[in-house]
Amino acid sequence: MPVSPIRKVYQGVADRRTMFRMFDRHAQRPNPWQADDSALFRGEWFEIGHVEHDYMVDVLPPLWMRPGMFAMREFLTDNITSVFFSLKIDDHLRCFHGYCDLAVRGEPERLRDAIIERESRPVRAMTREERLEHIWSSTHDDYRGYADWRFPLVQRGQRIVMMCAAWQARDFKLLGQLTEEEVSVKLPVHLRYLPDTIAA
Incomplete structure (x- = not known):
């Protein structure tokens, strides 16, 4: 299994x-x-x-x-x-x-x-995967969903989140394709600057 x-x-x-x-x-x-x-x-x-x-x-x-x-x-x-x-x-x-x-x-x-x-890690940090999961968990249902007919067939069913490109300009983007800048924008301020990895 x-x-x-x-x-x-x-x-x-x-x-x-x-x-x-x-x-x-x-x-x-x-x-x-x-x-x-x-x-x-x-x-x-x-x-x-x-x-x-x-x-x-x-x-x-x-x-x-x-x-x-x-x-x-x-x-x-x-x-x-x-x-x-x-x-x-x-x-x-x-x-x-x-x-x-x-x-x-x-x-x-x-x-x-x-x-x-x-x-138990000595320093607070977040992996990219943890950042994406937090974005998904903290985004309201109205601003997240799953790729539908508007997306290519191979992307349908994948998680999407709303992005605000400019005033009154909104679009959905695949969660897994967010750039590092977009991830940072969607995280709360206190989580934006945590390191990505921790030395063993």
């Missing part, structure tokens, strides 16, 4: 409103639920607050609880469900949400380890 890449999809701590919006970042995808959508969700993760973590543990009885994590009883698609983590990183207790395929043995532990590794 191919493993979807583990990826951070939002920078910062999501409040409750953002958390619920992030639970289905792909709501506008073409033909939802008509195919195997598990690869869209599997491996996605982001940070949440302690209040949001505790709220989610009380929503329904968890499917299971393990030290520092619990899984939601309701599945999103196939074997994909939400797993919530409470992890001590650099002597601080932090909380996270991620999507795991529970049919894959050890996947929650792999996601936990990836989160700890990513968040």
Whole structure:
């Protein structure tokens, strides 16, 4: 079974409103639920607050609880469900949400380890992929979507975001084809100047 890449999809701590919006970042995808959508969700993760973590543990009885994590009883698609983590990183207790395929043995532990590794880095940084995912996550539904008949056939179904080229001049562009300047413009100011990589 191919493993979807583990990826951070939002920078910062999501409040409750953002958390619920992030639970289905792909709501506008073409033909939802008509195919195997598990690869869209599997491996996605982001940070949440302690209040949001505790709220989610009380929503329904968890499917299971393990030290520092619990899984939601309701599945999103196939074997994909939400797993919530409470992890001590650099002597601080932090909380996270991620999507795991529970049919894959050890996947929650792999996601936990990836989160700890990513968040234990000594210097804040973002990869290009993380920048694009944050742009997608933080853009309102009215200003993002999926390429349709206006795009070449090979690009249809890919993620697009609205760009404002000039006053009252707006157009959609493929998320993956944004230039570094366009990425910088669409990021909040406090994220624009983070380094791209970190020395090991």
